[in-house]
Amino acid sequence: MTDTETKRYTRADFQSDQEVRWCPGCGDYTILASMQTFLAEVGLDREKVVFVSGIGCSSRFPYYMSTYGFHGIHGRAPAIASGIALANPGLSVWVITGDGDALSIGGNHIIHAMRRNLNIKVLLFNNQIYGLTKGQFSPTSEFGKRTKSSPSGALGRPFNPVSLALGAEATFVARTIDMDRPHTIEVLRRAYQHRGAAFIEIYQNCNVFNDKAFAELTGKEDRLANRINLQHGKPVVFGPNQERGVVLGASGARIVDVAEVGLEALHVHDEHAPDPSAAFALSRLSHGPHGPTPMGVFRDVQRSLYEDDLQRQVSDAQGGRGPADLTELIRQTGTWTIN
Amino acid sequence: MTDTETKRYTRADFQSDQEVRWCPGCGDYTILASMQTFLAEVGLDREKVVFVSGIGCSSRFPYYMSTYGFHGIHGRAPAIASGIALANPGLSVWVITGDGDALSIGGNHIIHAMRRNLNIKVLLFNNQIYGLTKGQFSPTSEFGKRTKSSPSGALGRPFNPVSLALGAEATFVARTIDMDRPHTIEVLRRAYQHRGAAFIEIYQNCNVFNDKAFAELTGKEDRLANRINLQHGKPVVFGPNQERGVVLGASGARIVDVAEVGLEALHVHDEHAPDPSAAFALSRLSHGPHGPTPMGVFRDVQRSLYEDDLQRQVSDAQGGRGPADLTELIRQTGTWTIN
């Protein structure tokens, strides 16, 4: 049978029979479409894919996928996903989470998932607001943001999710935006190809409670001025005519005019750099995002997979002989026989 | 009365009447002594100081201080401390925590404490092991470490606490080591002077379950070879004859021979750099620690204090007139009168 080779999926194959229930205009729709398109393109079998989520608007995602799914509780998706990945390393496990779910209540699980490097892909739908609970500030909301729970302005500095993931030893870190479907699909593909934990921040517009939070990256002109598309092995340039660039110095990353410093002075992006410092410096270029903002893959390095390491320990312990015997084990602790 | 001016404390003034109950030889003793010495030197009044801890060997610390203290539950000290700081901004609030308490169960509270920037000082006693529960690996234990719960080796990459704090928007980040009391005291002083949240990693020897984890920084020769003492405004040099140094490049921080590159090429440490990228790059020099390891203050920048911002909002709302009236507030929601 050459059936599997000729098997072709369409986007529709990944749509479940559930009505999609986000607000009209919500960025979640676009990301859903990108995901379904991506899965059809890469040709993954439905039964091999599991979507795990927490609680939030974004966390309804699994219901709309025709794959396996687990709509968990608030903040705990990374733990549930880790269990699934441990139980069955053959699955493709995706975590869908929001800025509140991942970075407020679930922050600890996220950073541990990154350092452990199980093969789970975390998609953080960052709308910089709590959507489901109708509009409180989140840990990525800007300082001073007025919301239901902060009528005179949110306090504290928001997290920069990319910086946080890099500080937590993540092996794959990327950023994309709902509106840009080809870019989203490309980032999903890269995350999928990465053997290990992946952290993907997706800027997602909540048109009801935080409309236009990412306008600086979506408006026609703004977009040209502000999007820095990271490309491996290329100097970091951007702007309508690629006339601006990024240099890395002792005080971090800096925006320059290419004409002034020359192309050679620009930072050449290296996704695979073992040291995350350059990626971290790039992540500091914008916070919010405001002004020029790097998009794409910040970091993609190889590190042994938790599941593989564990499997290796088990195999080593069994010395290739398969599971030992419980009786034998108990007897080794010291037994005596009464006749 | 000039009483307050002549008031002098000694270390003994900060010792409580409780017997100190760590294992003989534990690094915690030294840190306790450093803290008591520091408090006496800086002349803080006992009643103005609060120590808050979680659970762990290190978390017994508050019992041994003659100040106010709160021995909390595992991982939650930053939350309790934040409440105390909010209730009474005049206090000096210190969190004592371990690598398990702070980075395993309490990771989320720590990173949020950093981004919020309340005036609390977090001292993380990092012995890279669970002491109190008798020797399981912690999130800072090295890969492959054999412990009670990892007889064939711990999996996952350990956190680098300094990197993590920097990725979480900390305004003050430092590292010191139990054995070096003057250095510890100096770092405590700097943390105290910093108006904001402080994160201090203290390498602490657990001689019972993880002896000599920091030998590379304590042995006479090793110490000379490996300790990089960060000094603000100075080029980063180290080694027995200050013959080695650190340069910062596009691929992060690198160790060089000063003779080879020249003093001018070295990175000049700037604690107050608004961008944490250089501090982050320095934090990547060692992981574990193995080899040359920066010690001292990585970052010390000013950002508005959470408590101050909150107080300002309240004052603004009151428009200088003091608290408004509940009756008035209720009436504003719409009332009617029945006679």
Added chain:
Amino acid sequence: MPDETPTLEQESVDHVRIRFAGDSGDGMQLAGARFTDASAIFGNDLATLPSYPAEIRAPAGTIAGVSSFQVHIADSDILTPGDNPDVLVAMNPAALRANLADLAPAGTIVVNRDAFDERNLERAGYTTNPLRDGSLRGYTVIEVPMEEMTREAVKDTGITGRGVLRSKNFFALGLMIWMFSRPLEPTLEWIKATFAKDEAVMRANEAALRAGYNFGLNTEQFRHTYQVRPAKLKPGVHANVTGNQTVAWGLVAAAQAARLPLLYSSYPITPASDILHELSRYQRLGVRTFQAEDEIAAIGVALGASFGGNLGVTGTSGPGLALKSETMSLAVMTELPLLIIDVQRGGPSTGLPTKTEQADLLMALYGRHGEAPLPVLAIASPGDAFGTMIEAARIALKYMTPVIVLSDGYIANSAEPWLLPNLDALPDISVPFVTGPNSDGKFMPYLRDAQTLARGWAVPGTPGLEHRVGGLEKEDVTGAVSYTPANHEKMVLLRERKIAGIADDIPAVVVDADEGADLLVVGWGSTYPAISAGVRQARGRGAKVARAHLRHLNPFPRNLGEVLRRYRQVLVPELNRGHLARLLRAEFLVDAIGMSKVQGMPFKTFEIEEKIVEMTRP
């Protein structure tokens, strides 16, 4: 042009129940709330029941997306929003379909005819048009082309595009205001104040409101209007309040009465979030709120604030209460005052997040490891919340203990008129901090008041009282860590006796007695209106039945056992599977019978009534 008005009968009725129903996007909650306020100001007694879909927006036009708001107005005191509406306003087919079964026999249906097109009918699951197929026979159906009329009404207000139809809820509201003879002015004023920033919207809403009103005035479809005269409410200033609002106000009042700064630390969760939202707006009263990273941090911050000398309060719903469990146990051990509010919702797990239920009671009592008793109180209605919060704070401070207060989704969101108490005459519930040594020149943190068994509260910053608290077992009096067997038992018993002793300091349970009754109905929390009304109705049908309602669930009032044993039958209606019944049985060995409903909705009056009638049948 009142002079052109066709002559209409004005029928006087003692009460009427109206349900506004439409798509989530149709603004039905707003229409209902405005109608309620207009009626409140008019002087009616009233009760409301909002109901909306789970948090996510369902697709427009579907049953899942229907949102409704029922309001009951009356000329005498009423208790519940009413089981069956007399009038149903249905903005689309789905709203009609979802609510028709509840409509009272021969009730009136006011429909937005324009929404009954094929697409909407299909979305609602209708195969034929109910307006045409005779299925509404027996009801009075009034078809109104609301969209057309709204469009017409707003055309000169500057509003365009999608915005045009947004005002149609005001059209419906105007029509109802006319139909029930309410004054227009309060609503007009509200519109002016609320939409001050967007004049086009303001004018559109006003125009739509007037158009609806005038439509009633001018249309022959309406045979008569209704008049519900003002009720004889207690004299004084009234406000129309929801439970989340009165919880917030009660907390502010409690802090004032305790002379303490209030710190409310919470993590948003439906249906408790509005308490956070309310309190966040009270900075001018000196209130500080803290949105924590999760529920565990939220209670940790509140407990820290209490240690620091504030009135520390945290609020949440079931899933959050579960997360706070470990820290509550710490609060029990450290014996610090702390309020924990649980606005219960449908469970288990995420369950029915926007629906009401009472299934957290046993968790409130027992959901902690080790022996960790603490007082539990419950709120009976929005108006009752204010006093309950002050009572909870009084107990927390006087006995140095965490206190759980149970509310629920129904109390949180439904509204009732409430007589403002005299806020200048709040009880003094303040408890002085310890300021000096309490034992031979020394400070003993666990030295207890002989009567209350409360320890002293010494806050950081006080010279000479430096001490340490924590979660390890405490030595009696000194508060030092102690692992001694006898001390542990002593402390477990002391903590238990302290809480049990509160029974002497709370009012005895009052029975709404009935000469000759041998059935007692016992309730707690939000079942109050339904049980009271059900008892009233049953008595009207000749049943002999007594009634008691508990605010204090731990400890119980001292006389409760005696009261229970007076009756041959004890019925305990609860929105759970028998929590209170179980507690009464274990505590008093009385054969309390549970009456259970777990549908995410309050009891209906008739359900209670029927059950009583059945149980009292000779």
Added chain:
Amino acid sequence: MPDETPTLEQESVDHVRIRFAGDSGDGMQLAGARFTDASAIFGNDLATLPSYPAEIRAPAGTIAGVSSFQVHIADSDILTPGDNPDVLVAMNPAALRANLADLAPAGTIVVNRDAFDERNLERAGYTTNPLRDGSLRGYTVIEVPMEEMTREAVKDTGITGRGVLRSKNFFALGLMIWMFSRPLEPTLEWIKATFAKDEAVMRANEAALRAGYNFGLNTEQFRHTYQVRPAKLKPGVHANVTGNQTVAWGLVAAAQAARLPLLYSSYPITPASDILHELSRYQRLGVRTFQAEDEIAAIGVALGASFGGNLGVTGTSGPGLALKSETMSLAVMTELPLLIIDVQRGGPSTGLPTKTEQADLLMALYGRHGEAPLPVLAIASPGDAFGTMIEAARIALKYMTPVIVLSDGYIANSAEPWLLPNLDALPDISVPFVTGPNSDGKFMPYLRDAQTLARGWAVPGTPGLEHRVGGLEKEDVTGAVSYTPANHEKMVLLRERKIAGIADDIPAVVVDADEGADLLVVGWGSTYPAISAGVRQARGRGAKVARAHLRHLNPFPRNLGEVLRRYRQVLVPELNRGHLARLLRAEFLVDAIGMSKVQGMPFKTFEIEEKIVEMTRP
């Protein structure tokens, strides 16, 4: 040199209780465990009770730092470690002072005389030397210069400095081995195997052991040795086991019996950590363990593993169980098999972390928001753990439900001889995964087995069965999200009935009856040995008393109500403030009387015995 032995009487006794006591650093746990093993191999029945200070090392020589290990050996079946030791080995003054009160009248004290210097006496709080001041009159006191002798013994073994005195526990052990006529060989072998890597230590320990043995042999201080003959244990292979060990083995066996891979996900916490440690060493059996970042993650991983088709298990103690509450509720809603082990310790809060208690029972039953019933089982003894784990797994899999298993600190750490079951004859508790459509060519995730009401378990990777689970209320059969009132009630009742129905699938409670008894003693968990022994003793004194012990605490065995009602009095001894008593009262309306002890320690036999005698006095 046996021929030089002075003639001694060898007294034969049927049982003896020995307590080794010393400073935490003195290695008493090791000495006790070795003595136990030597006795086990010799064929005695036995029971042990280790006791050590809270986790932090206390200063050497103080009462707080005393660690002890009691072992009871007998020639017939015994149940408890015994209330009062016959022999006390005291390595220092603090050990003597802390344990003397427990010593049986006229008991024997073996002291390490060298430790009775001024410094140690003072540290222990003695003002005079008890060896000299006559306060030990009435006991047989044997003073042994253990340090001097140990120093002498090890001098040629290459051990130096601080290491020298480390071997003194082996000296004490050798002496006891001699005194109680155990063979030396098993201990010598154990030393060889254990210290293979450090020859100096190995030789020092061996030398000290022999020196202790020979000291007994050669000293006139000892008037006689004792002989406790082998017990008539059931024939077969025995192991000396602690509860944490048998829990671990039981889990491995359960996974085998279920034909599922085992994933144990946990966060370390006293006294549950050893389960994690044990299982971590079983990689060669295919066992995988996961040390999570906290207890919430631990259960999340276990639940995810269950969804993925593993036997997901998590284990913890009280504070951790509190944290797992929200996720347990999710497990109830998603109806996935999951085992949750709670090794109870003294509470509330951090409490007495190394002590035992049974105060988590009500939390296990009710500590979740919403109606979230699940089965609860309890382990009665180390040996009982094995079977209980298999039973718990059977229920979890057959009924697709999380199951809580309660152990406690006493069971976890004390040891008893245990007859190895035939592991090749384990019951088959496997439940096949769903592999294809189950309803008209479709897969309905919430379609239930008509009898068990369990839904099907379809694991990711299975083509065609793609489905979604989660915490929102599920529609019956389809498992789609549903907010419908009637469906919610239906599902609440279905989940309740499913768990309640398990009562038909568990053994009836067996009464250890007694002709004419009108008192029934009901126990659960680790009180088993004390209650059984207490009942036995009371009967010996003529009391008529029946006894029952519950393994299943939710649901209760079907016949329990009927059993309870057979007796005029029901006594429920518990290491808490009356949890089971409360449950029995609420469920069966019987006047069950609690007998409570909360001292971080098990009941003593005589406490139960006296209570029974008192209650049965005519």
